[in-house]
Amino acid sequence: MEDQFIKTASLIGDPTRASILWTLMDGRAFTATELAVSVNTSPQNISMHLGKLLDADLLCVEKQGRHKYYRFSNKEVAYALEAMASLVPKPVVASKNKTYPPIKFCRTCYDHLAGKIGVALTDSLLEQKIIVNQNNTFEISSDGEKWFSDFGINLEEAQKQKRIFLKPCLDWSERRNHIAGSIGTLLFNKMLKEDWLRKTENSRAITVTGKGEKELLKYFKIVV
Amino acid sequence: MEDQFIKTASLIGDPTRASILWTLMDGRAFTATELAVSVNTSPQNISMHLGKLLDADLLCVEKQGRHKYYRFSNKEVAYALEAMASLVPKPVVASKNKTYPPIKFCRTCYDHLAGKIGVALTDSLLEQKIIVNQNNTFEISSDGEKWFSDFGINLEEAQKQKRIFLKPCLDWSERRNHIAGSIGTLLFNKMLKEDWLRKTENSRAITVTGKGEKELLKYFKIVV
DNA sequence: TTCATAGTTAAGTGCAGAATGAACTATTGC
DNA sequence: GCAATAGTTCATTCTGCACTTAACTATGAA
Structure with a gap:
């Protein structure tokens, strides 16, 4: 189990893949090209990364014509990412009458x-x-x-x-x-x-x- | 927020650090040397990695004599890691009368x-x-x-x-x-x-x- | 058919950052 | 005091894997 965990962690931990996952976090499905733009990298590179995420079953694809739509393959993925997001260092507290931090995920x-x-x-x-x-x-x-x-x-x-x-x-x-x-x-x-x-x-x-x-x-x- | 997330993800995603976190997942506190043994690497290397995990506030230390005990700094860390662990590819289902997978975390x-x-x-x-x-x-x-x-x-x-x-x-x-x-x-x-x-x-x-x-x-x- | 767009595959390169080596401080026990 | 253990720091080396260049397939539109 440990090496499995490590594999999954490194999979998510690559900056480009983390960025892909972050983009997908709003629940929508994106095409490979859209993701390449969003993540600011080449189509080949995105393809490589998406392949790995698919292999690990973190993402799934739906083909529509010449487009391929990628999204989370299950909600556990979203939960895990949210839990990870909750670990980012808290900013120094702003004000007493606080507003809540921006919402990225809405499910x-x-x-x-x-x-x-x-x-x-x-x-x-x-x-x-x-x-x-x-x-x-x-x-x-x-x-x-x-x-x-x-x-x-x-x-x-x-x-x-x-x-x-x-x-x-x-x-x-x-x-x-x-x-x-x-x-x-x-x-x-x-x-x-x-x-x-x-x-x-x-x-x-x-x-x-x-x-x-x-x-x-x-x-x-x-x-x- | 996105780059913060990416930083945190890569932090967790390094194999050695993922292994450290995995070890700490049973809730106990470990010394640097114990972790070096458990993770199978050198003291210097462990020290470097623990430093990064401390900086990100994923871990905290308690000094006792010449030992330093490292553990999760809050339960969010454990939750995030558990959520990540839940993403590891499901093994091909074993038997109908199944036993449940080994328990690593017990809180x-x-x-x-x-x-x-x-x-x-x-x-x-x-x-x-x-x-x-x-x-x-x-x-x-x-x-x-x-x-x-x-x-x-x-x-x-x-x-x-x-x-x-x-x-x-x-x-x-x-x-x-x-x-x-x-x-x-x-x-x-x-x-x-x-x-x-x-x-x-x-x-x-x-x-x-x-x-x-x-x-x-x-x-x-x-x-x- | 031809051109454009979407996406993949394969081979080779480059570099961020992990690991190592050596020299250091700090605490405990004798 | 000295030796042993615990842990850190810094400069250097090394390597895994992301990224690139290039050539490919597939779908759609004219």
Whole structure:
């Protein structure tokens, strides 16, 4: 197992390949040429690197005419890369009234918000005391109830639904919970409806619209 | 951010450093010389590599006399490495009545079992139909109730406790739930009491005893 | 058919950075 | 004090593997 791990680590660790993976991290599929441009290297070189990533099953290809679309072959890859990204040295802390770091990854995890946006959103809800953490369970504060109704979400209706109303959902580090349950879904759907977010075809990725960018900053201090 | 990510990736990706990190993955702290032996290289070389890992804040040191003990500086590092380890190409599936792959990492996550052992344990409980997944909530089957009482765990008592009785707790990939809540704690404590597992000092890591090794194989088909 | 674009394969080169050698400091034990 | 062990620093060497040059196949458009 150890040498397997080392192989995988060196595979990811090459600067050019790391850059390829970084580019693919938004969930979309890219052609070889697009990647060559994005990574700033030659087509041959990209081809070589993509070959290695394919061999290791980190990527998969889909052929469309004379194009080949490369993307992550499974979500474990995205998770691993995010976990690695979380290791980059923290910048010296900026200000008290902080905005959250730019979001690169935006995925849907089942039907609740996952990825960085989910985490940042949860952090913000907690900080604004819209939800509070009580013995590792999230509860909606009385202020929060008002907030949700202002936001256009009917809590009574949500409460009726069978599934768990509000629960922390562990992302790849217990430090970073993001909300799940019907509240997560409601928030997510609301944002889709208001056109803050859009689903993309052929991918689990969602993109943030210009409107969403502004609103996410306004409501949650999230910098996309 | 991208070049930061690339730097971190290449840092981890060097074979020697990957091997160092792999060694440290069991949660213990190692001296420079121990690592040099384990990684099979010279003291100077280890020193150089450890220096780089320290700079990037992936490791931290503690000086004790003329020794220096190196370990992960935070659990994010362990998580990232585990996530990377999960990317190693799956071996061709062995047998139907499978045993789980060897466990390298064994940590306590708050007070429930985390890391590979937690995941493997949960997989096994699910496979033995001791617990069943119903709409993303774990429930104890009727067979399971008998199993727990045979195992020496009093379910009625657990149920009395306030905290959530049984819930999936997401590890770094939604494919890999491990159980949390009072059941997780009960199992964990039982294993400590029966001396299957032992806590180590100065570390969150727990070690599996010889007895534990046998019993984990017997009860859960987990190969430590 | 011809030209352009997309991508791959093979052989040879070059260099970043890992490993080595030698000389150093620091702590422990006698 | 001296010897032994633990670890570091710096200058030098060396090498794996990324990258290049060049020639190739495949699809699409005119």
